[in-house]
Amino acid sequence: MNRYKTSQKARTKKFGVALIGVTIASLALAACGTSSTNSANKVSITLYSGQHVQTTDALVAGFEREYPNINVAVRSNDEDTFAAQIVAEGSRSPADVFYAENSPALTYLQQKGLLAKVDATTLAKTPSNYNSPQGDWAGISARVSVLIYNPTLIKKSALPTTILQLENPKYKNELAFAAGETDFQPIVTAVLKAYGKPATLKWLRGIKSNAGGHVYPDNETISNEVNRGVVAFGVVDQYYWYRMRAQIGASNTHSSITHFAPHDPGYVIDVSGAGILKSSKHQGAAQKFLAFLVSVKGQEIIAHSTSYEYPIASGVTTSEPETAFNQLQPYPIDIAQLGTGSKAIALLREEQLL
Secondary structure, three states, X not given: OHHHHOOHHHHHHHHHHHHHHHHHHHHHHHHHHHHHHHHHHOEEEEEEXXXXXXXXXXXXXXXXXXXXXXXXXEEXXXXXHHHHHHHHHHHHOXXXXXXXXXXXXXXXXHHOOOEOOOOHHHHOOXXXXXXXXXXXXXXXXXXXXXEEEOOOOOOHHHOOOOHHHHHOXXXXXXXXXXXXXXXXXXXXXXXXXXXXXXXXXXXXXXXXXXHOOOEOOOHHHHHHHHHHOOOOEEEEEHHHHHHHHHHHOHHHOOOEEXXXXXXXXXXXXXXXXXXXXXXXXXXXXXXXXXXXXXOHHHHXXXXXXXXXXXXXXXXXXXXXXXXXXXHOOOOOXXXXXXXXXXXXXXXXXXXXOO
């Protein structure tokens, strides 16, 4: 080739110029390569979240600060809707992680064989009774069912102390509940476990009659309507009341909350949890996300956020002025007994509440 016929001096000069050019180009490529590599190394995982937006956003922001090379794309919807969607999508699901407000939706996907095993070190951060018995999802936070009431409409001493008392005709037009809320299904399951199907159906008929026009779509509506004095009392999870008070201020809060009698089936702890889809193509990043949710940093976000949920992992306790989690006296029903919620849904449908 012609370049090999050039004189030694000319070749040396050309080589020097070429070397300088190569060096400059290499530096430029290195700079671009670093950016390109960072961009190439950035992973994006998709989170199907049935949890409240406040909780999800705070945790995702904290995770992305901890892992700047992992982006979390959040899709929010009702957890039951997402569970059905994941089953329909199967191995084609774009979801990497499913974050549910209540355990039945996770148990449903677990029974369908769609969840991957969670790292043992992650599961160890949460008490075992709040994790999947099979290790397919991890418990993140919890809430407890309470009665919210308006003292101007009903005195605390006049409130029912047990869940079965809600069917008492003396509470006609004074009771509110949200039959379609996934938070309500565990209560129905607990009543079914405690008293059997005939008694549970009778109870559902009674509370439906007592509620009349106060069967609401969600717990937020119950909280607002009780606070406004539209209805005397209702059944919600405790954090709805704390959130409402934070939003409208103590001076505008005209309601209070109280627990059912210790160990009554109406006194139920609901567990929020998260699992990884077997079909996820980003298992490592998804495992890191779950590990963060139960880490001290993740749990502190829950403890100090406007979530008003109970952190249940890594030994973190709530900073909010509510009954301490270890002082609660709920009905003894475990994750496995809560199951998928299908029995509760069937009974609610039988009484035309869904």
